[in-house]
Amino acid sequence: MKHYDAIVIGGGHNGLVHAAYLARAGRQVLVLERRPVVGGATITEEIYPGYKFLIGSYLISLLRPQVIQELELAKHGLELLPLESTLVPLPNGDYLADWPDHDMTRRELMRHSRRDAETYEEFSLTMRRLSLAMKPLLDLFPPDPTSLAPKDIEQMARIKGVLGNMQRRDFHTLCRLCTMSIADFLDEWFETQPLKAIKCTSGIIGTFMGVRSPGTGYVALHHYLGEIDGVRRSWAFPKGGTGAFAQAIASAARAYGAEIMENAPVHQVLIKHGAACGVVLEDGREFYADRIVSNADAKRTFLQLVPRDQLPGDFLWDIERFRTASPACKVNLALDGLPTFSAVPQGSEQLLRGSIEIAPSVDYLEQAYDDAKYGGWARKPFMDALIPSLLDPGMAPPGQHVMSLFVEYASSEMDWTAEKKAEFLDVVIDTLAEYSPDLKSKIIHKHIMTPRDIQDIIGITSGHIFHGELSLHQLLFLKPSPQWAQYKTPVRHLWMCGSSTHPGGCITGAPGRNAAMELLKDWSA
Amino acid sequence: MMLRLKTTPFHPRTEAIMQANQWRRWGGYSVASAYEMTHDREYLAMRNACALLDVSALYKYEISGPDAHAFLNRLVTRDISQMQPGGMAYTPWCDSQGKVVDDGTICRLDEGTFRLTAADPNYHWLEENTAGFDIHILDVSEDLGTLALQGPCSRDVLAEVFGEAVRELPFYGIIHVENDLQISRTGYSGDLGYEVWVPSGRAVEIWDRLTEAGKRYALQPAGIWALDVARIEAGLIMLDVDYTPANKATTPAQASTPYELGLGWSVHLKKPHFVGKKALAKEKAEGSALTLVGLEIDHQALASEHEKIGLPVPFPFVPWREIVPIFNDEGQVGYATCGSWSPTLKKYLALAQVKPGSGEDLKIDIMVDRFRKSFGAKVRKLPFFNPPRKRG
CATH class of the missing domain: 2.40.30.110 (Aminomethyltransferase beta-barrel domains)
Incomplete structure (x- = not known):
């Protein structure tokens, strides 16, 4: 029986990135994926023949540029198509658009508010400076400020160096942004409702908080840390969907010698003399390795895959209380032709090539949260829509389209029966149809992934797209548990490399890469 | 409607004389780099006859109210406390660190109304500095077209069109003509020159009258290339080219102070408090980096x-x-x-x-x-x- 250097549980994008880095360093690596296809939530599936659906993630921005370069992902087929614009259709038939061009955006904002048009420039510059300062933290392992270990002290000094370079006023703004609600923060800058609303959405994507919940400011900043080819705050659609991105990493990992096994659900981590030494699959097969690295979320890893008696009680307490309740659904539509939006003036159809946001006002967003927070769903949900087939014609048959809708809020905590699923799908389509009257007549097929579906099909606890809430009490040295925030776990030789670890969710590749760097260092020590 | 770059109020005329489709961006507008195939004649006209330039892309703000004068004197580095109606001055203005935010002209249109021109949007910056002042700020950037008539014959052309009073206009003076127009003796060419401030609705009419009268003086419409040659000869700095404005600088080091930009003559440390005074006094005492x-x-x-x-x-x-x-x-x-x-x-x-x-x-x-x-x-x-x- 082959003995591996490392076994990675879960072929989501961070697991693949992790495996690729270990294999690149000459290690024998085996990736075990539960499903018949790798990618985890980073997948493209032909749910309806001819139409490629983005049933999980749908855009890339925070992906660390080092991952693209070091793993030579372009050579393995990664192509990024930047989104050009953001369109917010409004109920009154007007719209607000963020164009790909500064002059055009300024002119558009002037239509709504002269003051906001100018404040917007200062706001953008401030956010750019804050994200520039914060970005290095993505690639550091989070030091424990209570530890006097040399590596923690060294890392703290590096963080102090990063923050010390900031202008004082920026640092103060950063502290306020991280602790405020995104709505309160934006109230200090802007007066135009749809502008505030659209900026608010960065603070609530993926998180079960409302725009007026403190801490959503940090979530917004998290979404500002991305870049495409050095263009900050830019988002891109990977040609072929995010699934093609996962295939590119898998191809890179294989090229470095990693083995990837699909249809291989792990039943349990095998532990001998207090150290992880292998895994047993649900079909009884066993695989052995020096290190076991879980890309599954923290709850799934420690509450399902590791025997409870192998874990200290306080750690279990932390993991059991790790917040994972999720409000996010994915809806995909196969469309017979391009739907029209009543707010889009003739000649401005290029606006449909970017993000289309159903977020007309701050109150609309907060109300959507209010509806769902007691365990229900938003009667008028917030949506982040995209028509990928306008960017990549391979996503649908010629002349046809697919539409991807990221939808909030619908609670992971409710009882998702088939009827409820269908009912909420209707809520989503009815809401969108208010802005696009011919939408319903063009729908060939519709598909929804509720938080429960994301949990059951993809395997993420509560379907939380970030593997746990991005709230302040679960960040940095507190992620996922105060003493175990540096990719190691209380079980010797068991590591973590998924989004439950620093710096958290989104397609970043950062936890996978950071964990690989730490593990390789640990090996050589 | 497709969103396009804005065009100035003179566009119906400038578009008609454009020979080589040499448009460029300026302040969100499409403006001419040169109307002819090359800018040679356009430049030469500026130094030997007169050149007509569409400079409508400048940002323009009208500031009025009982405290308008005091507000502006606190905003800018130059002492404009003695400015009378009909007066005009060039000045930079700075942030509290003494870094230049923008530079432009201020004119006193009448007792209580001033107009500030700027290269970049400044509405937000003006508003941020209004605390304690009873003033009203109006962004008139799109309401006013501006033509610069620059060159040795510019005075003669203007006198023919607007009357002999133009001849009396002193350097950096401004007068009202025909109710709703103003002519100032200003420009960016370092030569004899004037700027005509025109309500957008009259832009085409004024262009036509000037070009008609200008025929006898070899008037030549000119674009930004010609102006750029002239302003370098005149040693006049340009925002975004010769300096990064303070509010666009990512780090303080990227921004410049008036002293570093050769504008020390426009910093009047003896006047009462103005934005950036403390930092500029320190720089004056300790010396500038550049x-x-x-x-x-x-x-x-x-x-x-x-x-x-x-x-x-x-x-x-x-x-x-x-x-x-x-x-x-x-x-x-x-x-x-x-x-x-x-x-x-x-x-x-x-x-x-x-x-x-x-x-x-x-x-x-x-x-x-x-x-x-x-x-x-x-x-x-x-x-x-x-x-x-x-x-x-």
Whole structure:
């Protein structure tokens, strides 16, 4: 029986990135994926023949540029198509658009508010400076400020160096942004409702908080840390969907010698003399390795895959209380032709090539949260829509389209029966149809992934797209548990490399890469 | 409707005379780089006859109210407390660190109304500084078109169109004509010149009257290339080219102070508090990190290096705008920000910011064919070109 250097549980994008880095360093690596296809939530599936659906993630921005370069992902087929614009259709038939061009955006904002048009420039510059300062933290392992270990002290000094370079006023703004609600923060800058609303959405994507919940400011900043080819705050659609991105990493990992096994659900981590030494699959097969690295979320890893008696009680307490309740659904539509939006003036159809946001006002967003927070769903949900087939014609048959809708809020905590699923799908389509009257007549097929579906099909606890809430009490040295925030776990030789670890969710590749760097260092020590 | 770049109120006329589709962006507008195939004649008209330039892309703000005068005097570095109706002044304005936010002109249209021009949007900055002042700010950028008529014949043309009173207008004076127009004796060419401030609705009419009268004076519509040559000869700085405005700088080090930009003469530390005064007083006392200089590049050496290898001399007729390192014998001492051949002075000119005390004999690297070579660049007093008629 082959003995591996490392076994990675879960072929989501961070697991693949992790495996690729270990294999690149000459290690024998085996990736075990539960499903018949790798990618985890980073997948493209032909749910309806001819139409490629983005049933999980749908855009890339925070992906660390080092991952693209070091793993030579372009050579393995990664192509990024930047989104050009953001369109917010409004109920009154007007719209607000963020164009790909500064002059055009300024002119558009002037239509709504002269003051906001100018404040917007200062706001953008401030956010750019804050994200520039914060970005290095993505690639550091989070030091424990209570530890006097040399590596923690060294890392703290590096963080102090990063923050010390900031202008004082920026640092103060950063502290306020991280602790405020995104709505309160934006109230200090802007007066135009749809502008505030659209900026608010960065603070609530993926998180079960409302725009007026403190801490959503940090979530917004998290979404500002991305870049495409050095263009900050830019988002891109990977040609072929995010699934093609996962295939590119898998191809890179294989090229470095990693083995990837699909249809291989792990039943349990095998532990001998207090150290992880292998895994047993649900079909009884066993695989052995020096290190076991879980890309599954923290709850799934420690509450399902590791025997409870192998874990200290306080750690279990932390993991059991790790917040994972999720409000996010994915809806995909196969469309017979391009739907029209009543707010889009003739000649401005290029606006449909970017993000289309159903977020007309701050109150609309907060109300959507209010509806769902007691365990229900938003009667008028917030949506982040995209028509990928306008960017990549391979996503649908010629002349046809697919539409991807990221939808909030619908609670992971409710009882998702088939009827409820269908009912909420209707809520989503009815809401969108208010802005696009011919939408319903063009729908060939519709598909929804509720938080429960994301949990059951993809395997993420509560379907939380970030593997746990991005709230302040679960960040940095507190992620996922105060003493175990540096990719190691209380079980010797068991590591973590998924989004439950620093710096958290989104397609970043950062936890996978950071964990690989730490593990390789640990090996050589 | 498709969102496009804005066009100025003169666009119906400028579009009609555009020969080579040489449009460029300026402040969110499409404006001409040159109307003719090259900008030579447009430049020459500015120095020998008169050139008509559409400078409507400038941002314009009307500031009125009981405290308008005090507000502006606190905003800008220059002491404008003595400005009377009909007066006008050029000045930079700074942030609290003394870094330049923008530069432009202020004129006093009447007892209680002032107009500020700026290269960048400043509405937000003005508003941020209004605390305690009873004023009203109106962004009139799109309500007013502006034509610059620059050159030795500009006075004659204007007198024919608007009457002899124009002839009495002093340097940096402004007068009202025909109820809703103003003419100021200002410009960006360093020559005799005027600017005509026109309600958008009358733009085409004024253009037509000026070009009609101008026929007898070889009036030539001119674009930004021609203006850029002239302003380098005049040693006038440009936002985004010669300096990064404070509110666009990512780090404080990227921004510049008035002293560093050769605008020390416009900083009046003796007037009561103004934005940035403390920092500027400190800089004045301790010295500046950089200073603006005019450079005259050794064009003869440049020519002979080209001739040596059988190449024609490349004259930089269209001004370049980039950061180019400037050296002395000890190493890099600063950087040039723009340069141009001066058809009037027959010299290769550049504007640069260098450390004070770097000496008069500096060096700049220029490509000869495909290889970099060092050439002499002598420090020269600014402006390079300053004809008596400018003020006369």
